[in-house]
């Protein structure tokens with residue numbers, strides 16, 4: 106696939122995002138093409154403006170872009186509205202009023218369309234309609250998703266996003282871990298996550314198009330829904346990380362959990378660092394040909410080496426590790442290995 110060009114994900118719906126190979130997560134913008142009016146969903150960042158604009162203008166003339174939807178105010182989502190406006194694009198910015206209040210700090214002259222003042226709908230291009238699904242606090246108070254009934258597409262913004270070193274525009278079953286790596290860090294509570302997922306479930310969806318990560322086709326949607334519903338959230342609060350930090354620490358680790366801990370680290374860190382690079386790190390420390398055993402010290406070395414390569418790869422293992430300790434306190438005899446505490450502090 107040529108990611109330097111727009112890619113049609115459904116008839117008249119295009120991915121116009123940027124494949125930044127250096128990054129461990131990609132940003133996706135989408136263009137919906139109409140007869141006379143076209144819409145940009147999450148128009149992207151200032152730093153990637155030129156690339157996005159080039160893709161957009163290869164599909165429609167400037168005058169066709171009538172709306173830009175800002176699912177929330179984050180710079181990766183919509184800071185490009187500033188250069189787009191400066192470049193002579195004339196568009197309404199579609200947002201929730203809680204988002205609009207902040208968008209005005211990008212540009213005071215924005216022509217705003219507040220979805221909460223329009224019954225969470227937008228009529229466009231004569232006979233077309235978009236519906237907006239309010240997803241409060243996930244991860245922003247005014248966050249929302251966009252549903253396009255005619256094509257059964259859910260543009261979910263950060264929800265269903267992912268960290269992926271090795272990226273493809275379309276998700277496969279491996280996407281679950283990449284998605285959890287991202288969403289576990291952002292999800293404030295299970296209640297908040299499930300409020301949004303429940304609303305998504307009421308829609309007939311063929312494609313989920315998130316602002317980060319990969320486009321999810323029908324065959325994987327149920328898998329991703331249930332992953333989000335069962336995912337732990339708010340883990341940096343009491344009951345999560347803090348409870349583990351309160352436990353007494355030890356420099357010993359039961360042999361039976363060593364493999365589990367390495368597996369957890371591997372699953373998640375691979376999404377940020379790439380599987381090949383991670384395997385290389387692990388094999389350098391635990392040389393399988395030598396029959397070298399995995400020990401506390403070797404696990405510590407692996408963690409240090411991963412941190413050295415990319416500290417974010419350590420951030421994404423915190424939540425599943427905390428979970429694992431809490432689910433297996435008897436195996437740990439009530440004490441938490443200090444290397445796990447170290448990871449939480451990293």
Ligand SMILES: [Fe+2]
Pocket residue numbers: 177179182244263
């Ligand atoms: Fe965001």
Ligand SMILES: [Fe+2]
Pocket residue numbers: 179181182262263316317
């Ligand atoms: Fe984002």
